[in-house]
Amino acid sequence: MTSPNPAAKAAKPGLAQRISGERIVLALAAPVLAVVLSVAICSVLLATSGKNPFDAWNVMITYATKSDGQVNILNRSTTYYLAAAAAAFGFRMNLFNIGVEGQYKVAALFAAYVGGQVDLPSFIQIPLLLVTAMLVGGLYASIAGLLKVYRGVSEVIATIMLNSIAVAIVGLLLVPGIFAPKVSGTSNSIQTAPLSESSHFFALDTAGGPLWGFIFIAILVGVVFQFTLTRTRFGFDLRATGRSESAATASGVNVKKMVIISMAVSGAIAGLIGLPELMQNSFNYGQSFQPGLGFLGISIALLGRNSPFGMVFAAVLFAFLDATGSQLPLQGGFPSEIVAVMQGTIVICVVVAYELVRRYGLKRQQQKVGAQLAAQIAATEKKEVSA
């Protein structure tokens, strides 16, 4: 095949475009399939419990068209996106950081403490809190990274254990006299001292209430995530290690270093998860600080295929479900648990759907390559005959 084939060359861009168009359809097929399936399952569930599912969807969608509903959804998406990004960063390297849950709790606690003790001008104070949270989250996560590299402990086991330890750490520190101020005898809720005024992050005032300025931090995290992954050597090494550790080692990647760094970065992003709530809404870390965001992040990362772009949709979808789901009990007496069922079925369905779509895509690709090769062989044979 020394002589270039002009016909094949001309057809190439068109073909590439067609493939990528098809790839987009394939990529969208799985999540859409999963959502449709879970809506169907939940509708059946609602119907069997004697409720009209369409009324329930109507309540949810109506709330999402209102301005305060939208602000609520966007604010939640901000938190959810950060949680997903934290989990996804590890996943891209085949590193299952299940410990996002513990990392954000510890990080938010320390950030809240620092924010309550220090009062500097905003332009120092806010970066200080961001750095504190990221540092604490990163350090906490790197315990699991170090254990994996030097002791061969599975990061899954280590991070799950560290989640429990994180709860104990918060329990140990979040008591009056240590991280929480002394309280009177009649108060039962314990929280850190309120953040100084200068720690408050900016919010956009909309008709639906304050829209958290942290959304821009979340966007920034997404952009840096994508850039690092696709445009830097580190990102290449990370993806290579994720695909095949031995191949990466053979091509000169220091896998041990990669594990520690990725774990720390994943933890650092996790450190940001608690900050929107902390710096925009509650301004303190209390005993009822929202738990479970780490595990939610794993679901969202899965749904968004660990892609910074896909996770935007996944985060908004989950935020939509959670925000509008809280309307259900008071507007028609629907059980709010239906939202949890829906999120669960979406995650299960999406795993199955991705695998189905992947196999289908693989088959299509094989067929296509086969057809292409056959056409090429036919073309060269024809040439040889004519020559």
Add this chain to the structure above:
Amino acid sequence: MRRSMKLAAVVLSGSLGMASLAACGAKSTDNTSSSASGDGSLKVGMAYDIGGRGDQSFNDSAARGLDKAKSDLGASVTEAEAKSGEAEADKETRLKNLVDAGYKTIIAVGFVYQPAVNKVAKDNPNVKFAIIDSNDKDQPSNVTSLLFAEQEGSYLAGVAAANKSKAKHVGFIGGVQSELIKKFEAGYKAGVKSVDPNIVVETTYLTTPPDFTGFNSPDKGKEAAQGQLDKGADIIYTAAGSSGNGAIEAVANKQGALAIGVDSDQASQPALAKYKNSIMTSMVKNVDNAVFAYIDSVKKGSAFTGIKLFDLKADGVSLATTGGKIDDIQDKLKAAADAIKSGATTIPTAPVQ
């Protein structure tokens, strides 16, 4: 580089688009607020903590008070409950929904609602809020705290335990090591020591905050009770929500050991009927009385304000007598109760370290 820039642009414009959409859309409360102005009837909204109606304990007690207000005072009521792991925004939304639906009296059950109540009450000064088990020095004036003197009831439980213990060895199991449960421990220990300072008191907490599973893990309660029984305690007081069911089960399995229940009269609860012979008494926290009294005060136009303490004197806490196991020491309990009511005995609210 180009692709990531494009990506950034898309994300940015997308979110800004949504934000501007948010800025111009109608609020979800716009259409409901007009219908909210009711006919002046008593409309009471209640927001429960996790577990809600049917938890056999704290929330159920509040629900009883609400039911009584419904039948005796003709209040129209709506209820909503928290789900575990929810965001702070969910609590605010729940309270706001109740406000928007025209409920002018709203009762939040449990201290987890404090920040949300503060915020929503500030925005709705004409709505009356009550919060059970919590107060905050910054709470707006339209918020009333309904508090209980758990240490006083627990003191009596301690007196009863000390008088009934043959082994001179008793136990305390707390669900979560929170300020609230520490009040139970402090009162109980003080009560025991008032009878006989030489009695040994075992103390076990099932979890520490922010892990609140200690309130709904009967397995943990059972294990802790078994541990205390093995050490020789023969009377165990459990203040741990539904975890207490496990502790009571463990106590019932040991001959001669007795349990002290909490919050509701646990010896008369159907779910615990088979262990009722092992339940000596229960430290009843009359959340229902408090809820009813609050709604009644609103109806009469003289709503409670600030902090309303339901102590022994106000019948906010008491010992249950179902089963008659403490009938023989009633005179001693009465003497102790009178001393508390008259102020002769003061009880610590935090355990002595």
